[in-house]
Amino acid sequence: xxxxxxxxxxxxxxxxxxxxxxxxxxxxxxxxxxxxxxxxxxxxxxxxxxxxxxxxxxxxxxxxxxxxxxxxxxxxxxxxxxxxxxxxxxxxxxxxxxxxxxxxxxxxxxxxxxxxxxxxxxxxxxxxxxxxxxxxxxxxxxxxxxxxxxxxxxxxxxxxxxxxxxxxxxxxxxxxxxxxxxxxxxxxxxxxxxxxxxxxxxxxxxxxxxxxxxxxxxxxxxxxxxxxxxxxxxxxxxxxxxxxxxxxxxxxxxxxxx
Amino acid sequence: xxxxxxxxxxxxxxxxxxxxxxxxxxxxxxxxxxxxxxxxxxxxxxxxxxxxxxxxxxxxxxxxxxxxxxxxxxxxxxxxxxxxxxxxxxxxxxxxxxxxxxxxxxxxxxxxxxxxxxxxxxxxxxxxxxxxxxxxxxxxxxxxxxxxxxxxxxxxxxxxxxxxxxxxxxxxxxxxxxxxxxxxxxxxxxxxxxxxxxxxxxxxxxxxxxxxxxxxxxxxxxxxxxxxxxxxxxxxxxxxxxxxxxxxxxxxxxxxxxxxxxxxxxxxxxxxxxxxxxxxxxxxxxxxxxxxxxxxxxxxxxxxxxxxxxxxxxxxxxxxxxxxxxxxxxxxxxxxxxxxxxxxxxxxxxxxxxxxxxxxxxxxxxxxxxxxxxxxxxxxxxxxxxxxxxxxxxxxxxxxxxxxxxxxxxxxxxxxxxxxxxxxxxxxxxxxxxxxxxxxxx
Numbered sequence: 001x002x003x004x005x006x007x008x009x010x011x012x013x014x015x016x017x018x019x020x021x022x023x024x025x026x027x028x029x030x031x032x033x034x035x036x037x038x039x040x041x042x043x044x045x046x047x048x049x050x051x052x053x054x055x056x057x058x059x060x061x062x063x064x065x066x067x068x069x070x071x072x073x074x075x076x077x078x079x080x081x082x083x084x085x086x087x088x089x090x091x092x093x094x095x096x097x098x099x100x101x102x103x104x105x106x107x108x109x110x111x112x113x114x115x116x117x118x119x120x121x122x123x124x125x126x127x128x129x130x131x132x133x134x135x136x137x138x139x140x141x142x143x144x145x146x147x148x149x150x151x152x153x154x155x156x157x158x159x160x161x162x163x164x165x166x167x168x169x170x171x172x173x174x175x176x177x178x179x180x181x182x183x184x185x186x187x188x189x190x191x192x193x194x195x196x197x198x199x200x201x202x203x204x205x206x207x208x209x210x211x212x213x214x215x216x217x218x219x220x221x222x223x224x225x226x227x228x229x230x231x232x233x234x235x236x237x238x239x240x241x242x243x244x245x246x247x248x249x250x251x252x253x254x255x256x257x258x
Numbered sequence: 259x260x261x262x263x264x265x266x267x268x269x270x271x272x273x274x275x276x277x278x279x280x281x282x283x284x285x286x287x288x289x290x291x292x293x294x295x296x297x298x299x300x301x302x303x304x305x306x307x308x309x310x311x312x313x314x315x316x317x318x319x320x321x322x323x324x325x326x327x328x329x330x331x332x333x334x335x336x337x338x339x340x341x342x343x344x345x346x347x348x349x350x351x352x353x354x355x356x357x358x359x360x361x362x363x364x365x366x367x368x369x370x371x372x373x374x375x376x377x378x379x380x381x382x383x384x385x386x387x388x389x390x391x392x393x394x395x396x397x398x399x400x401x402x403x404x405x406x407x408x409x410x411x412x413x414x415x416x417x418x419x420x421x422x423x424x425x426x427x428x429x430x431x432x433x434x435x436x437x438x439x440x441x442x443x444x445x446x447x448x449x450x451x452x453x454x455x456x457x458x459x460x461x462x463x464x465x466x467x468x469x470x471x472x473x474x475x476x477x478x479x480x481x482x483x484x485x486x487x488x489x490x491x492x493x494x495x496x497x498x499x500x501x502x503x504x505x506x507x508x509x510x511x512x513x514x515x516x517x518x519x520x521x522x523x524x525x526x527x528x529x530x531x532x533x534x535x536x537x538x539x540x541x542x543x544x545x546x547x548x549x550x551x552x553x554x555x556x557x558x559x560x561x562x563x564x565x566x567x568x569x570x571x572x573x574x575x576x577x578x579x580x581x582x583x584x585x586x587x588x589x590x591x592x593x594x595x596x597x598x599x600x601x602x603x604x605x606x607x608x609x610x611x612x613x614x615x616x617x618x619x620x621x622x623x624x625x626x627x628x629x630x631x632x633x634x635x636x637x638x639x640x641x642x643x644x645x646x647x648x649x650x651x652x653x654x655x656x657x658x659x660x661x662x663x664x665x666x667x668x669x670x671x672x673x674x675x676x677x678x679x680x681x682x683x684x685x686x687x688x689x690x691x692x693x694x695x696x697x698x699x700x
Contacts, residue, residue: 165599
């Protein structure tokens with residue numbers, strides 16, 4: 001078994017377990033993982049002043065900014081999620097409609113000067129999807145990928161079980177297990193407020209920060225769907241929630257009021 | 259005394275200490291804090307029908323603070339008051355009209371009805387009065403610091419060794435619940451190895467008392483003059499250095515420091531700004547700072563451990579790694595190593611990287627407790643002073659000495675005086691051999 005770990009990447013910690021693969025092979029896979037994660041961090045981290053997103057945030061308020069091919073695809077994907085969630089998933093956190101896309105030049109411009117992109121509710125899911133492709137092209141069948149606990153992908157199964165079993169702890173009550181979930185070939189995203197990190201999720205439609213003692217887990221085949229949905233569901237009003245669920249194909253959704 | 263309140267002031271601390279003795283490891287803890295052993299509700303019952311008869315020598319602001327505390331100590335009564343400054347004596351007499359009044363402490367020591375004296379005078383008077391009181395057969399409760407000079411401290415310490423009298427110094431943190439519990443947590447390993455200490459006391463105040471007439475300046479503002487005071491070190495730092503030694507169970511072997519009069523250039527002779535480093539033999543250092551022209555940082559006694567930080571003054575602690583024990587992924591790894599398949603706590607809201615603001619404060623005590631902001635120049639409510647005074651008054655009846663109290667006061671006072679010497683001479687000072695006592699471990 002190979003264990004790779006990065007203590008700080010994309011704003012959190014990263015761990016992967018790779019099973020049933022020769023050491024040399026798993027080391028190569030880990031190299032690709034690191035390259036991919038650093039590459040994405042450099043593209044999507046708005047706290048890094050040299051990242052592509054920082055450049056866009058800095059300049060797009062005044063002029064159209066040409067973006068890389070991958071950034072363009074990511075932005076189109078975010079636009080799809082914006083539409084699919086009736087505006088609840090909004091990487092501008094303000095008004096996605098103020099972003100002008102120039103399809104020919106692959107450039108973006110903000111109609112509102114103080115607009116900016118924040119990939120906080122997206123990047124880990126997107127990275128997970130790419131890492132999964134690396135595992136698949138390397139014929140890895142059993143692996144456990146963990147982005148700081150909030151985004152997990154369980155590929156195949158535990159060496160001594162037929163799934164990967166994880167439990168969800170109540171962040172407000174140490175040691176209290178809320179639920180156990182058996183995962184196999186699926187992503188699990190968790191979002192919510194914790195005692196020392198609250199009010200960080202905003203509903204872009206009513207501009208309200210959510211401060212509820214709430215935890216939401218979404219299990220899905222698609223790690224990006226899982227990531228987007230958890231963030232959106234925390235901020236959504238009850239009537240919006242029902243409507244949202246018709247748009248996504250998920251395995252299960254757990255919603256804890258704590 | 260009509261003003262005596264119904265309830266004994268220190269019942270909750272006594273109960274706390276009794277309960278501590280009952281929990282696992284509590285007896286061992288009390289073994290390391292032997293001065294608390296007779297501070298129980300049961301002991302209080304034993305002395306309930308008796309009263310220790312106390313004289314207050316020095317009835318300025320601090321002496322009056324003790325008088326107020328004495329009102330809720332049922333096993334004590336104030337029989338005499340003494341001060342050389344008439345307005346202070348009269349103010350105290352207004353509080354305790356039944357007590358006899360004196361301006362010469364030697365007259366007080368001659369009174370057969372006095373069991374014990376409380377000394378709340380300027381620092382330079384501690385040793386003469388204390389030594390005379392012991393010769394007169396009185397028990398003594400004396401304000402910190404122990405005495406004005408190292409020689410006097412040693413003389414008091416030596417005299418105490420052969421005396422059958424009780425001597426307490428008002429190192430009140432030794433009777434403060436949050437300190438007792440916090441030090442217990444440190445010694446039980448909660449914050450791991452102690453790797454450092456940061457103590458500071460910031461105020462923004464000139465530290466002066468109003469003077470009705472210029473010739474009274476030096477006696478009323480005695481804290482500001484070197485003939486009567488060790489300044490910030492003997493008035494403030496002494497408590498905090500005591501806590502560091504208590505937590506580390508050691509005494510620093512050397513000290514360096516700088517002291518200056520930075521802001522209050524009003525004729526005072528003691529520093530208004532001090533920064534010192536006390537060095538323990540294992541390399542651990544106390545960084546001590548006190549400035550009285552800026553109050554932003556307030557007051558804190560902070561013990562740094564490899565696994566956490568104990569802020570004793572505010573009664574909170576912080577852990578370096580809040581997921582004490584193994585993280586989810588580490589549990590999963592060791593589980594696979596043990597060929598076990600069970601759920602591991604791996605799903606949760608995002609783990610956040612370590613930055614200072616992410617620390618969760620945990621209270622040392624579960625219930626409400628008192629926190630002093632360090633601003634009062636007289637004494638804070640419920641900071642342990644009243645409890646300690648109650649313990650002393652109890653000891654005046656039982657004759658039981660308060661273990662370690664004299665030794666702790668001696669050690670911390672010596673450190674303050676050595677700190678002053680280091681600042682005055684601008685050099686590193688090693689703890690002098692002739693002032694070491696068997697109690698000290700370096």
